[in-house]
Amino acid sequence: MKRLTTLLAAATLSVAASAAMAQDGPLRIGFVSHQHDITDLFGQLEIGFRDRLDAEGIKYEMFQAAPSASNRHDEMLNILENMANLNLDYMVFGPTSLDQNTQGLVEVANAGTKLLMVDYEPEEGASFPFEDAVLNWSVYNHGEMGEQTGRWIAEHFKAQDKDNANVIMIWGPVASEISQARGNGVLKGMEETEGFTANVIYEGYGNFQRELAYNEVERALIAYPQVEVIVAMNSVMALGSMSALEADGRLDDVVVTGMGGQPDELEMVARGKIGVAVFRDPRSMGANSAEALIMDMQGKTSEIPRVLYTDLRVLDSVESIRTYVPKEMLDIDAKLAE
C-alpha cells in the first residue's frame, strides 16, 4: 500500500515536472490572414511555421480563417470575434488593415490569446491597445521593398542610356496601407536615383487581384501607348499585367515589375517576362513566428525580439533566384530546365 502511494506521488511529480515545459493537450493555434493562397505569402508562411513547430515536436490544433477578399475588414472583424471564443493559446495574424482590425484584436487579446503578427510592420514608436498580447512581429519592410524596386527600375533605364521613363502604377486596394507603402517606396526609389526621372502617366487599382490588373493594363495600353514600365504592387497583379502586355504584343518594349516573389512570378522573372521581383522569404517569416512561440513556451518570453525583419532580395535573374530562393519552396529548377 505504501509503495503504491509512493508510486502515485512519483507519477504526479513527474507529470507536474514535465508540464512545466510540455503541454496538457495539443496547443490551440489560430491562423488568420487577409488572404490564403497556397502559392502566395500566407500559404508558404504557414508551411514554414508548421515545419518549425513539427521539428520541435510540438503538438497543436490549427484553426484557419481568412475573409473572402483582402479588403473585407468587416469579415475580418467577425473572424476575430469568433477567434476570441476559441480559447486559443496563440494566433498568427496577417491583418487586412491594422487600424481596422484593432477592435477584433483587442477581443482576441482579452481572451488571453498571444499574438504572432506577420506581414504588417508596426510604425516606429506606434503602440496598440492589444500590444501586451503581441509576442512579436515577423515582417518585412514594404517601403523598402518598393524602394528597391524603384532603384532597380531607374538603373535598368540608365543602363540603356535613358534618363526617364513613362510609368504606369497598378495599386492594390484603394485604402491598403501595404499598397501605399510599397508604391510610395517605388516612387521614392526612382526619385532618389540621380540622373533619372519617372513620369507617372497613369495609376490604376487592381485590388491585389490578377484579373483586375489585367483589365486595368489592357485598357491603359490603349490610352497610354507610350508606357515603358508597369509597376504592380504585388505578385499576382504583376502576372496579370504581364499577361495583358503579352496579349497586346507589348511585352518586348514594356517592363513589368512585381513584388513579393510568388513562385509563378519568380518563374516569369527567370523567363525574362517580368523584369524584377523583390523577394521576401515567406517560409523564414513563418519560422520566425514559430521561433517566438517556442521561446514563449520555454519561458524566454522577454528575450523574443519585438520585430523580426526578413531580408529582402532583388531577384531579376535565374542566378539570383538560385541563390536566394529556398529549394524546397519551389521546384524551379525543373521549370528552368524546360
Next chain:
Amino acid sequence: MFGPRDSAAHALLRLRPAKDREEEMQTETPLLEVIDLEKRFGGVRALQGVSLTIAEGESLALVGDNGAGKSTLVKAIAGVQPADTGQIRLGGRDVSIRSPKDAGALGIEVVYQDLALANSLDVAANVFLGDEPVRFRMGWFSVPDVRKMATETAATLQRLRINIPEPRRPVANLSGGQRQAVAIGRSIRKGNRELLVLDEPTAALGVEEVRKVLALIQTLREQGQTMIIISHDLEHVFSVSDRIAVMRQGRIVATRRTKEVTKTDIVRLIVGDLEGATE
C-alpha cells in the same frame, strides 16, 4: 331623345332590325351607352365607330373572331386603353374614363381572362386588394381589419353560392373555377357595381368547373347584375346572355336577342356571311 348625338345613334341603329329599335325606344335610359368609339393603333383601326347600349340588368354577350376588336372595346370601357374619339354614357350621363381607376369609381369592373389574382395572397386579401378596411390608419402602413374582410368575403361568396373550403390558403391552391369565383367576387363585393365585364370567364376550365362558373353567372343574372360577357364558346353564350353583339373587323355588325337567334346565324355573322344571317 337623341339630340346632339343623332348621327351616332343612327350609326348604331343602321345595323339593327326594326323590331329591336322599337323595343329600345320604349325602355328607359340604358345603363351604358357607347357611342361611335374609334381607336387606332398606328395604321390599324381597331375600333371603327363602335356603338352599343346595355339596359340595366341585361346580360350582353360580345362575340367575334380573334382581332375583331372585343378586347379593345373592353379596354376602352375599362379605361385601360381609352378610345381616341367617341362617347361613353353611364346612366344617361356623359362620363370620362381615362384610367382603370375612373372606371372603378363609376362602378365598372372587369374580370380579365388571366384573372389578375395575386396568387400568394389568400381569398379575402384578393377580394379586397387595394380597398381594404383598416383597423389602424397609417397610410401604406395601415393595419387591415382581417376579421371584417373574412366576414364580408364569406358573405359575398355565399351570395354567389360559391364554396371555398379553405379561404385562408393562397389562391394559387384553388381550382380554376374557384379562382374565377374569387375574381368575380372581388368585382361585385361592393354594392355599387353597375357593370361587370367578364373576359372569357370559361376559358381554360374543366367541364365541371365550367358548369360551376356558368351557374355563378346565372346567379348574378338572377340578382339583376348588368354584365358584358366576352366568350368564344357559343354554347356558353347562349346559356347566360339576353342579347348577343357580334363584332367583326372593329365594328359591331349585329346585335340579336339570344332567344330569337340560332347558333348558326351567329357563326355566319362572325365569319362575315351577313347575307346568310339576316334571314
Next chain:
Amino acid sequence: MNERINSVETAPSRATLSLDRLRTAPFLNVAVAIVVIYVILTAITGETFNTVNNQITIMRAASVFLILAVGQTLVMTTGGIDISTGSMIGVVGAIVGSGLETGMLDPVLAILVAIVIGAALGAFNGFNITVLGVPPLLATLGTFVAYRGFTQYYMGVNLVTDLPNIVTAVGRAWVLGLPLAVWVALLVTLAGWFVLQRTLYGRYITAIGSNPKAAEATRINVRAITASTYVIQGGLAGLAALVLMGRLNSASAAMGEGIELHVIAAVVLGGTYLFGGRSTMIGTLLGVYVIGMLENGLIQTGAGFFVQRMILGLLIIAAVALQLQQRRSGPV
C-alpha cells in the same frame, strides 16, 4: 371534396390552423437546417461552439447582414433585387465618416444623416427602376459600380479612424445582456416582420411580386410602392453603415464591398422566393443566422480554409435547393 357550405363558420380551430401553417411555413426547411447544423457543429467542435458567448458572437457578426437582409426581403417580395447595398454602405461611410472626422457632422445627427443619405441613394435606384423602367438587376448593378466609384473618388486612400463614442457605441456597446448592434438588428427585423405580415404595405408588395398586373388593376400605386422598397433598403443600408463603422471604429473606401451576395444568399435561404410574391421575415432572420453559424462553426472545426469554403458554398446550394423542392412539392 369538402361538404362545408360556408367555410368561415366551420373554419378550423386556431390551434390546428397554426399547426397547419407551421407545417407549410416557407421557413420550415431553414428552421430544420438550423437545428441539424447546430447539433452537428456542437458535436464536432467540442465546447467552444455551443456556448452562449459564441452564439452572441454569431449574432453580433450577423447584425449588419440582418439589417440589410430585412430591406432585401421587402425588395425581393416585389420581384426585384438590390445588389447595390454594399456600395450604398460605402457612400454613407465615406460621407458620414469624413463628416465626423472633420467635426462638421454632429455625432448624434450622424444616425439620422446616415439613414437619409442611404434612403436618397435607394430612391435613385427606385426612380431608375419604376420611372425609367430599368430592370432591377441592371439598375442596381449600375449603382453598385457608380456608388463604389464615388466612394473611392471621395475617400481616396483616406482611412477614417477614432470615431466619436456615440458612433462606436452603436457597434460595440452592450445593453441588457446583448450587443447594441444585435438589438438594433432585431428591432429592424421586428419592424420588417410587422410591415410584411400585418400591414397593407406587406400585402401590396406581395401582390406586386405575385402578379404585377393584378396589382395594377387595383387602386394600389404599384410604381410608388415598388420604388419605396428601394428607399427602405437604402435607409437600412445607411443604418447598417453606421453599425459597421461603429464596429470597425473606422471607415474606408472598401467598406461594405461584397456584402450584398451574402445578404441575398441569406434571404433566399430563408425561404423568400427569388422571383417575388412570397417572402418571410422569420425565414430571413433564420437564413442570416444559418450562414453566420456556418461561417463561425466551420472555422471552429479546425477544417482547412479551402475545405471550409467548399462546405459553406455547397451547403448554401443544398439549402436553397431544399427550399425550392418544398415549394414545388408543397401545397403552395
